[in-house]
Amino acid sequence: MTETEGAKKMIQLTTATKLEKQIAKARTVKPRVHVNCFGSYTVTNKQTGATYTVTCEKRDGKRFASCTCRAGELGRACYHLAAAVAAHLQLAAERQAAH
Numbered sequence: 770m771t772e773t774e775g776a777k778k779m780i781q782l783t784t785a786t787k788l789e790k791q792i793a794k795a796r797t798v799k800p801r802v803h804v805n806c807f808g809s810y811t812v813t814n815k816q817t818g819a820t821y822t823v824t825c826e827k828r829d830g831k832r833f834a835s836c837t838c839r840a841g842e843l844g845r846a847c848y849h850l851a852a853a854v855a856a857h858l859q860l861a862a863e864r865q866a867a868h
């Protein structure tokens with residue numbers, strides 16, 4: 770495991786976040802999302818074998834996410850992030866339902 774260099778750019782997930790396009794891409798590419806722990810996901814592109822780490826966290830009631838790919842480093846939403854966020858939200862809903 771290597772640490773990402775420099776400060777991590779977190780993308781705030783709001784309704785204004787243009788994730789739809791990335792969600793659509795994730796549906797086409799169908800990356801594998803592995804849950805490391807709640808809030809940390811490893812997304813694998815099955816075609817290229819490239820893996821990226823997506824982190825989701827909540828700060829002051831706002832959701833943030835980041836990805837270790839080039840787009841993520843530039844603070845842009847990517848399909849890895851969209852795929853991981855979808856898994857994260859499902860996990861969060863399941864957690865809530867369990868309590």
Ligand SMILES: [Zn+2]
Nearest residue numbers: 836838847849
């Ligand atoms: Zn990414």
